[in-house]
Amino acid sequence: MFPYKTTLKIDKNSKEPIYLQLANQFIILMSEGKLTPGTKLTSSRALADLLKIHRKTVVACYEELLLQGWVESIPKKGTFVNTNLPIIQQLDFTSKINNTLKQKAGFIFYKNDRFPIKDTNRKEGVIYLNDGTSDTRLTPTNEIARIYRRIASKKTIYKYLDYTSTYGNTQLRETLAEYLNTSRGLKITKENILITRGSQMGMWLSSQLLIQPDDIIVVGETNYSSADITFIHQNAQIKRITVDNNGLVVNEIEELCKKQRIKAVYTTSHHHHPSTVTLSAERRIHLLNLAQKYNFAIIEDDYDYDFNYNHAPILPLASHDSNGNVIYIGSICKTVAPVFRIGYLIATEDFVTEASKLRGFVDRQGDALLELTFSEFIKSGDLDRHIRKIIKVYQQRRDLFCKLLNEELKDYFEFEIPKGGMAVWLQLNKKYSWKDVTIEAKKHLLEIGDWKRYDLANLNHNAIRVGFASYNETEIIALIQKLKTTLNTIKKAHD
Amino acid sequence: MFPYKTTLKIDKNSKEPIYLQLANQFIILMSEGKLTPGTKLTSSRALADLLKIHRKTVVACYEELLLQGWVESIPKKGTFVNTNLPIIQQLDFTSKINNTLKQKAGFIFYKNDRFPIKDTNRKEGVIYLNDGTSDTRLTPTNEIARIYRRIASKKTIYKYLDYTSTYGNTQLRETLAEYLNTSRGLKITKENILITRGSQMGMWLSSQLLIQPDDIIVVGETNYSSADITFIHQNAQIKRITVDNNGLVVNEIEELCKKQRIKAVYTTSHHHHPSTVTLSAERRIHLLNLAQKYNFAIIEDDYDYDFNYNHAPILPLASHDSNGNVIYIGSICKTVAPVFRIGYLIATEDFVTEASKLRGFVDRQGDALLELTFSEFIKSGDLDRHIRKIIKVYQQRRDLFCKLLNEELKDYFEFEIPKGGMAVWLQLNKKYSWKDVTIEAKKHLLEIGDWKRYDLANLNHNAIRVGFASYNETEIIALIQKLKTTLNTIKKAHD
Numbered sequence: 001m002f003p004y005k006t007t008l009k010i011d012k013n014s015k016e017p018i019y020l021q022l023a024n025q026f027i028i029l030m031s032e033g034k035l036t037p038g039t040k041l042t043s044s045r046a047l048a049d050l051l052k053i054h055r056k057t058v059v060a061c062y063e064e065l066l067l068q069g070w071v072e073s074i075p076k077k078g079t080f081v082n083t084n085l086p087i088i089q090q091l092d093f094t095s096k097i098n099n100t101l102k103q104k105a106g107f108i109f110y111k112n113d114r115f116p117i118k119d120t121n122r123k124e125g126v127i128y129l130n131d132g133t134s135d136t137r138l139t140p141t142n143e144i145a146r147i148y149r150r151i152a153s154k155k156t157i158y159k160y161l162d163y164t165s166t167y168g169n170t171q172l173r174e175t176l177a178e179y180l181n182t183s184r185g186l187k188i189t190k191e192n193i194l195i196t197r198g199s200q201m202g203m204w205l206s207s208q209l210l211i212q213p214d215d216i217i218v219v220g221e222t223n224y225s226s227a228d229i230t231f232i233h234q235n236a237q238i239k240r241i242t243v244d245n246n247g248l249v250v251n252e253i254e255e256l257c258k259k260q261r262i263k264a265v266y267t268t269s270h271h272h273h274p275s276t277v278t279l280s281a282e283r284r285i286h287l288l289n290l291a292q293k294y295n296f297a298i299i300e301d302d303y304d305y306d307f308n309y310n311h312a313p314i315l316p317l318a319s320h321d322s323n324g325n326v327i328y329i330g331s332i333c334k335t336v337a338p339v340f341r342i343g344y345l346i347a348t349e350d351f352v353t354e355a356s357k358l359r360g361f362v363d364r365q366g367d368a369l370l371e372l373t374f375s376e377f378i379k380s381g382d383l384d385r386h387i388r389k390i391i392k393v394y395q396q397r398r399d400l401f402c403k404l405l406n407e408e409l410k411d412y413f414e415f416e417i418p419k420g421g422m423a424v425w426l427q428l429n430k431k432y433s434w435k436d437v438t439i440e441a442k443k444h445l446l447e448i449g450d451w452k453r454y455d456l457a458n459l460n461h462n463a464i465r466v467g468f469a470s471y472n473e474t475e476i477i478a479l480i481q482k483l484k485t486t487l488n489t490i491k492k493a494h495d
Numbered sequence: 496m497f498p499y500k501t502t503l504k505i506d507k508n509s510k511e512p513i514y515l516q517l518a519n520q521f522i523i524l525m526s527e528g529k530l531t532p533g534t535k536l537t538s539s540r541a542l543a544d545l546l547k548i549h550r551k552t553v554v555a556c557y558e559e560l561l562l563q564g565w566v567e568s569i570p571k572k573g574t575f576v577n578t579n580l581p582i583i584q585q586l587d588f589t590s591k592i593n594n595t596l597k598q599k600a601g602f603i604f605y606k607n608d609r610f611p612i613k614d615t616n617r618k619e620g621v622i623y624l625n626d627g628t629s630d631t632r633l634t635p636t637n638e639i640a641r642i643y644r645r646i647a648s649k650k651t652i653y654k655y656l657d658y659t660s661t662y663g664n665t666q667l668r669e670t671l672a673e674y675l676n677t678s679r680g681l682k683i684t685k686e687n688i689l690i691t692r693g694s695q696m697g698m699w700l701s702s703q704l705l706i707q708p709d710d711i712i713v714v715g716e717t718n719y720s721s722a723d724i725t726f727i728h729q730n731a732q733i734k735r736i737t738v739d740n741n742g743l744v745v746n747e748i749e750e751l752c753k754k755q756r757i758k759a760v761y762t763t764s765h766h767h768h769p770s771t772v773t774l775s776a777e778r779r780i781h782l783l784n785l786a787q788k789y790n791f792a793i794i795e796d797d798y799d800y801d802f803n804y805n806h807a808p809i810l811p812l813a814s815h816d817s818n819g820n821v822i823y824i825g826s827i828c829k830t831v832a833p834v835f836r837i838g839y840l841i842a843t844e845d846f847v848t849e850a851s852k853l854r855g856f857v858d859r860q861g862d863a864l865l866e867l868t869f870s871e872f873i874k875s876g877d878l879d880r881h882i883r884k885i886i887k888v889y890q891q892r893r894d895l896f897c898k899l900l901n902e903e904l905k906d907y908f909e910f911e912i913p914k915g916g917m918a919v920w921l922q923l924n925k926k927y928s929w930k931d932v933t934i935e936a937k938k939h940l941l942e943i944g945d946w947k948r949y950d951l952a953n954l955n956h957n958a959i960r961v962g963f964a965s966y967n968e969t970e971i972i973a974l975i976q977k978l979k980t981t982l983n984t985i986k987k988a989h990d
Contacts, residue, residue: 015879016677020807024680024814031780031815067806069776084777086784101683102819105843107759107792109704115852118860119660136656145647145864152640161631161832165614182511185519188596197692197858204857209604230856264602281564282579285526289581297602311562312515320526324597337656339863348600357610361725362699362857363692365613368834369640370862384510 002035004042005050018053019060023068026061030070030081039081041071114229116450127479128447131274132304132334132423132467138390139337143382148373160368166360167352168195169371175379176344184305185319186328191349194356195366197341199303202329203230205345205355205362206264206299211236215263218256220248222461224273225453227266227301236263240457247272247279250286257294264297269317270305271421274454274465278419284317291325302330306387307469308420309395324348332374334422335387341367342374394422394469397476401468404480412487422469428462432490440490446482497530499537500545513548514555518563521556525565525576536566536574609724611945621940622974626769627799627829627918627962633885634832638877643868655863661855662847663690664866670874671839679800680814681823686844689851690861692836694798697824698725700840700850700857701759701794706731710758713751715743717956719768720948722761722796731758735952742767742774745781752789759792764812765800766916769949769960773914779812786820797825801882802964803915804890819843827869829917830882836862837869889917889964892971896963899975907982917964923957927985935985941977 008025010018029035041047044062048055062079065071071079122128151157160169167173173190180186196202203226211217213235219228220243231238239262241252248267256262265287269279279287291298300317308314318328324347331343345355359365377383402417402424414427428434434451441448454464471479503520505513524530537545539553546553557574560566566574617623646652655664662668668685675681691697698721706712708730714723715738726733734757736747743762751757760782764774774782786793795812803809813823819842826838840850854860872878897912897919909922923929929946936943949959966974 014677015876023807024810027776027810028680028815064807068809082777086777086780101681101687101816101843103844104819105792105846106787106818106820107705107790109792109846109849110707111704111849112853115849115856117661117848117852118658118855119662119851120658121660122654130658133658136653139653139656141647141652141656145644148647149640149644152636152643157636158631158634159617161634161636161834163613163615163625163628163833165616166612167614182509185523186596192596200856201858209606210602212605226856233856281522282577282581285581292601295602297600297604312518312559314563315519315522320523321596323601324599325601338658338860339656341858341860341862348596349598351600351604353612354604354606354610356614357612358607360613361610361695361721361728363696363836365833365836367836367862367865370865381510 001042002039004047007034008051010051010053019057019064022051022058022061023064026065027068027070030085035081037081037083037085040077041079041081043078112233114232126445126447127471127475127482129449129464129479130467130470131465132421133470134334134337134390134422135393135470135472136337136339137472138393140382140386141337144336144340144373144377147376148369151372151376152369157369160372164365164368165356166365167356168193168366169368169375172342172371172375175375179378179383180344180346184302184313185315186346187319188346192346192352194345194352194359195371196329196331196343196345196359197363197366198331198333198338198343199301199329200226200230200343201359201362202327202331202343202345203227203299203301205358206297206327206329207231207234207236208358209351209354210264210297210299216256216260218253218262218265220267220272221457221459222272222275222454223266223456224268224301224303225456227273227299228456231266243272243275243277245277247277247283248287250283250290253287254290257290257296262294262296264299265291266299266301267317268301268303270302270314271418273301273303274423275425275463276416276418276421276423276465278314279317285320288317288320288323288325292323296325298326300326300328302328304334304421305330306335307391307394307422309391309398310419313420318346324351327351332383335383340370340374342370397468397471397473398424400473401471401476401480404476408480408484409487411491412483423465423467425463426466428464430460430462431494432462432487434462434464436490437486441482441486444482444485446479446486496537497534499542502529503546505546505548514552514559517546517553517556518559521560522563522565525580530576532576532578532580534576535572536576538573607728609727621942622966622970622977623942624944624959624974625962625965626960627916628965629829629832629885629917630888630965630967631832631834632967633888635877635881636832639831639835639868639872642871643864646867646871647864652864655867659860659863660851661860662851663688663861664863664870667837667866667870667873670870674873674878675839675841679797679808680810681841682814683841687841687847689840689847689854690866691824691826691838691840691854692858692861693826693828693833693838694796694824695721695725695838696854696857697822697826697838697840698722698794698796700853701792701822701824702726702729702731703853704846704849705759705792705794711751711755713748713757713760715762715767716952716954717767717770717949718761718951719763719796719798720951722768722794723951726761738767738770738772740772742772742778743782745778745785748782749785752785752791757789757791759794760786761794761796762812763796763798765797765809766913768796768798769918770920770958771911771913771916771918771960773809774812780815783812783815783818783820787818791820793821795821795823797823799829799916800825801830802886802889802917804886804893805914808915813841819846822846827878830878835865835869837865892963892966892968893919895968896966896971896975899971903975903979904982906986907978918960918962920958921961923959925955925957926989927957927982929957929959931985932981936977936981939977939980941974941981 044058211234242249328346438448543550706729716735737744823841933943
């Protein structure tokens with residue numbers, strides 16, 4: 001007889017009913033061929049005796065197996081493993097040793113080597129460089145969660161919990177239209193807004209709608225690497241143009257347009273990513289005129305609009321766009337915290353509608369509870385108050401960071417004090433390389449990260465982007481000290 | 496002189512400082528060519544007098560314009576509109592009439608006519624059919640929001656607010672691995688899990704990784720339309736096979752495999768979408784064996800695993816997958832509420848890693864606060880308690896719905912009582928058409944919706960899928976009455 005007693009395990013503490021525990025073990029035995037088709041199962045009475053359980057439990061188990069089609073019941077003869085049941089071929093025995101899923105897929109799929117792994121496993125005591133993220137310790141999480149809970153406990157909230165518009169929550173779209181019209185000189189209504197889950201989703205959707213293989217997209221020779229990879233994933237043909245102290249050299253775009261049809265220009269006009277320069281007024285208008293003349297899209301990624309220290313924010317290209325050429329992308333991820341996945345894509349109604357339709361197949365819809373929460377957070381003035389508060393903190397951090405860079409690391413770096421944003425474009429003296437710095441810094445518990453992504457066109461500018469906003473005073477001092485120790489060590493080895 | 500006084504408007508109640516209000520209006524005047532390059536701006540003193548504001552405000556405004564590059568300051572001569580400034584061409588004057596953004600984009604983009612618009616604008620008093628959604632009035636929103644707020648107010652929460660792993664929150668991945676191993680017989684660790692925002696995202700990511708143009712994907716002749724559209728969007732070649740009372744006819748897949756290389760089979764094995772039948776045990780094993788032999792992927796979309804009324808849930812294909820062929824997709828959207836965008840994609844580690852990398856470019860990452868909330872909701876047993884509670888309610892609703900269908904509408908419909916799930920596959924007598932029913936039903940405040948999506952292969956089966964779980968007793972009675980009135984009216988017109 002099959003060794004039922006030693007094979008079948010019962011866990012009386014499990015939440016799963018015993019009949020089901022048994023049934024599932026039988027199914028595995030049958031599907032793996034340990035109980036072969038045609039095998040007669042021992043009688044319910046005998047099995048109950050063996051396992052010291054109630055006979056009814058075994059009967060329930062056999063009925064379950066019958067219902068699921070694993071066994072056949074032949075009257076007066078008993079219960080048999082279904083004779084039509086093929087056996088699962090154990091092609092890979094190694095996978096059975098620890099009884100877990102194989103590590104390698106049993107089918108072919110397409111990999112994209114440009115996609116980096118983003119699985120952050122942070123160690124205490126290590127300082128990690130970033131390219132300009134906010135300090136989440138300053139996030140008003142408590143206030144936001146309070147609003148969230150208040151909204152969630154409203155009696156009529158069930159109306160917002162269902163499958164809903166792929167455009168995003170109507171209230172947030174209305175609130176944002178008003179907020180952006182007032183603060184950024186846009187001229188939009190809610191029909192021009194799709195609520196996304198941050199800027200990256202705006203980029204993903206736009207790129208799916210704009211690019212078919214070999215369509216041309218223009219970017220800076222230095223460029224935000226995630227945008228670059230997104231376009232390349234769509235098989236775009238990337239054309240890189242010069243970026244100088246006034247941003248993208250728009251004349252080069254005009255020259256391109258005379259020769260070829262371009263689909264889109266990607267720009268971080270406010271503070272060029274990564275080099276932090278601002279696109280000049282003259283070039284802004286020139287770019288808009290070119291877009292009108294040559295019918296291309298401008299993807300304007302205004303990722304850190306809120307952070308300006310020396311003057312008011314510069315109005316986006318979108319505020320001058322009377323011809324519907326600009327796809328304006330932004331989010332509150334940098335301003336509040338990345339965890340709150342609320343962003344927006346702003347464009348003409350036809351484009352917004354198509355992007356919303358596409359979005360329905362990417363992740364179906366946004367999170368209406370969170371969207372309602374942020375509608376209130378913005379409307380109440382809480383967002384503006386939060387911005388006013390942190391802008392002061394970040395300005396102090398920028399000043400300290402740049403002062404220490406000058407005082408302690410003058411021999412190694414050149415940089416301009418950024419007028420806005422959360423990062424410095426740090427040019428390393430060409431005597432040294434970021435590769436060496438990265439290796440040495442690790443020894444001093446400083447993680448530089450992927451420095452190669454700042455030089456997509458292999459210009460050897462030897463610069464990377466270093467965020468300052470997320471570190472407090474103590475951390476900035478420690479960061480500078482670690483950099484100094486690192487570079488002094490490298491210098492000594494050099495000399 | 497330029498009519499400054501009538502053109503420039505000051506809103507003293509605005510949150511925007513007056514100097515900035517003025518600067519932004521100047522920028523618009525300059526960019527639209529109403530103040531042309533080279534024009535001398537009136538002196539700060541004169542403008543201050545005209546507008547009855549402090550001179551310092553005007554000076555701040557002019558400095559802002561200077562900083563942004565809109566004007567030039569020539570010592571002892573005054574402030575002039577920058578001569579290098581091109582004027583924005585007003586190609587489209589109509590858009591200026593109401594001063595809003597154009598409706599049509601000024602560039603070309605790719606539309607997909609198969610994407611339906613999902614913008615739900617629901618009217619009171621109308622009953623909307625759905626294809627099996629839950630009743631959000633039963634969602635424990637309050638409990639969930641309480642957990643959310645408790646988690647959000649922890650002192651160490653700031654660590655979870657930043658840019659983070661694209662795999663999803665580690666705690667939820669661990670909780671889910673244990674939960675699914677226990678409840679669904681899987682044999683996985685957290686490395687096999689990517690947290691998605693619902694099943695659709697799992698489908699989107701899988702389809703991007705599996706399909707390149709003309710790759711073959713096998714689906715049922717009746718199929719979940721969103722899956723269908725997702726695959727077609729990736730330019731897959733769709734092969735449709737027969738679905739009978741035991742689900743997909745797997746023999747047909749074997750025949751296909753002998754002739755052609757197939758990339759994947761999509762299956763809703765538990766309850767076939769839309770026709771609600773269950774894939775038999777025999778065919779399950781056959782399908783797994785074929786996948787092993789021919790190296791294709793099985794996308795198993797287990798969208799309503801939790802809802803079984805007559806017997807225990809059937810273990811998914813994934814629980815028998817020892818060779819890494821199954822991509823198992825599920826979510827809590829049907830079980831708790833669609834607003835909580837928590838789902839999972841389960842596969843071998845290599846596939847999960849690639850999907851996570853891709854996900855970083857779709858929407859960067861999930862919502863860690865919500866993921867932590869659901870980790871706790873599952874771990875505490877709250878999810879299981881919720882399922883036990885609603886399963887009773889839904890069973891009563893199924894019974895009432897089917898009883899009334901039989902009693903009131905026997906002449907018009909044929910159907911099987913579904914053993915699980917939240918919908919009935921309702922076959923209309925071929926004397927009538929869903930087109931006519933949809934038009935007539937509208938008059939009785941009953942919205943049938945897009946009935947065509949249930950017959951993607953044009954089989955003329957004359958059936959649609961009708962959900963029962965989201966309606967209470969009163970609503971079910973009203974729904975049946977509306978259907979009856981509708982069909983009686985059509986019948987009379989027929990006779």
